Amino acid sequence: MKILNFKDLKNSSIYFTPNFPLLQTKRYKISFFVVLSIFLIYSALILGFAVLIISFTPLRGYVVSLERSELKLQVDRIEKLETKIIFLTKELENISSINKKLKYALILGSQTKVDTNSAVYDSLKKNIKKKMPIEGNIFGGLIELFENLLQNKKEFKFEFYSPVQGVVIKKFNPEKGHIGIDFAAGINSPVVASSGGLIIFADFSVKDGNTVIIQHENGYLTFYKHLAIILKKEREYVSAGETIALVGNTGYDTTGPHLHFEIWKDNKPINPLIVLINKEN
Numbered sequence: 021m022k023i024l025n026f027k028d029l030k031n032s033s034i035y036f037t038p039n040f041p042l043l044q045t046k047r048y049k050i051s052f053f054v055v056l057s058i059f060l061i062y063s064a065l066i067l068g069f070a071v072l073i074i075s076f077t078p079l080r081g082y083v084v085s086l087e088r089s090e091l092k093l094q095v096d097r098i099e100k101l102e103t104k105i106i107f108l109t110k111e112l113e114n115i116s117s118i119n120k121k122l123k124y125a126l127i128l129g130s131q132t133k134v135d136t137n138s139a140v141y142d143s144l145k146k147n148i149k150k151k152m153p154i155e156g157n158i159f160g161g162l163i164e165l166f167e168n169l170l171q172n173k174k175e176f177k178f179e180f181y182s183p184v185q186g187v188v189i190k191k192f193n194p195e196k197g198h199i200g201i202d203f204a205a206g207i208n209s210p211v212v213a214s215s216g217g218l219i220i221f222a223d224f225s226v227k228d229g230n231t232v233i234i235q236h237e238n239g240y241l242t243f244y245k246h247l248a249i250i251l252k253k254e255r256e257y258v259s260a261g262e263t264i265a266l267v268g269n270t271g272y273d274t275t276g277p278h279l280h281f282e283i284w285k286d287n288k289p290i291n292p293l294i295v296l297i298n299k300e301n
Contacts, residue, residue, distance in 0.1 A: 180214045180295045181260055183244060184267060184279045192291040199289035200243065200282035207248060207277040209267040213258040214242045214281070214296070222250050228280070229270025234258065243282035246274045 032052040186205035190198060213234055221233035230247035248268025258264055269277045283292045 179260065179297055180242070180283065180292070181212070182296055182298050183214045183242075183281050184209055184211050186267075186279070188293070189278065192289075192293065194289065200245075200280050201292050203267075203279040203281060205267045205277065205279055207267060207269065210263045211244055211247060211265040211267055211279055212261050213264050214260065214283070215240070216259045217242070217257070219252050219254050219256045219258060219264070222252060222254050225271065227271055227273045229274065230265065230268060232264055234264075239286040241282075241284040243280075243284070245280040245282075246271050246278065248277075 034050050034052060034055055182203075184203045184205045186203035186209070188201050189204045190202035192198065192201055211232075215234075215236050217234040217236040217240075219232060220235045221231065224230050228245040230245075230250050232244040232247065232250055232252065234242045234244075236242065244265060246268055247265040247270065249266045250264070251266070252258060252264045267277055267279050274280075281292055283290055283295060
């Protein structure tokens with residue numbers, strides 16, 4: 021197949037035959053370059069005419085205003101994009117910080133005894149200043165120490181109670197990834213500590229929303245997830261039945277108001293229905 025070259029194009033012609041009833045039909049021959057020249061000249065005239073109209077009529081201000089509006093719109097979009105990027109960066113930093121706290125909490129939970137003097141508890145430390153009694157003396161200090169020991173002993177009974185008044189709507193099923201139980205309860209219903217212990221995590225996570233983790237003696241942990249509001253702080257001791265939060269619907273892994281409750285023993289989830297005393301089926 022022969023490729024079309026410049027010489028062939030130069031020698032090419034265009035034929036057209038007008039057909040008017042009052043005129044004799046004739047055939048006209050026009051060179052290809054003549055047709056191309058006419059087209060270019062016509063396009064240049066149209067372009068020049070448009071430039072003149074825009075330059076010497078009110079359309080000029082309209083075009084400039086349109087360009088400025090479009091430029092301002094682009095600037096606004098860039099500023100909004102920068103704001104979103106800054107927000108997402110802060111959110112990622114916040115998530116990273118929470119994940120680190122959750123990691124420390126699980127390390128704490130691996131201990132069989134609640135020892136707040138352990139070095140690993142430094143991740144939860146806060147500056148708490150406790151005032152000595154005005155009448156403070158050795159005898160008073162011994163009495164206070166004895167009372168604290170009795171209180172701690174009372175708090176760490178190995179009895180687990182239902183953390184909320186509600187019906188279990190989803191049971192323990194680790195084969196399908198459900199390592200706890202779900203209680204159906206009204207929004208803002210009180211959530212209580214299932215047993216006495218130390219709060220080692222009380223914060224928000226993307227998946228589980230507002231979450232509280234309580235460490236108990238003998239390697240037990242209890243998890244309370246999707247909470248609306250957390251009423252207690254990390255490093256607080258709570259007694260069994262003490263209100264720690266309100267039922268909510270936070271986190272993306274939820275479809276409605278409920279409490280997801282887990283019990284872990286020696287870093288492994290167990291079926292809460294086996295150990296709960298006042299469970300509701």
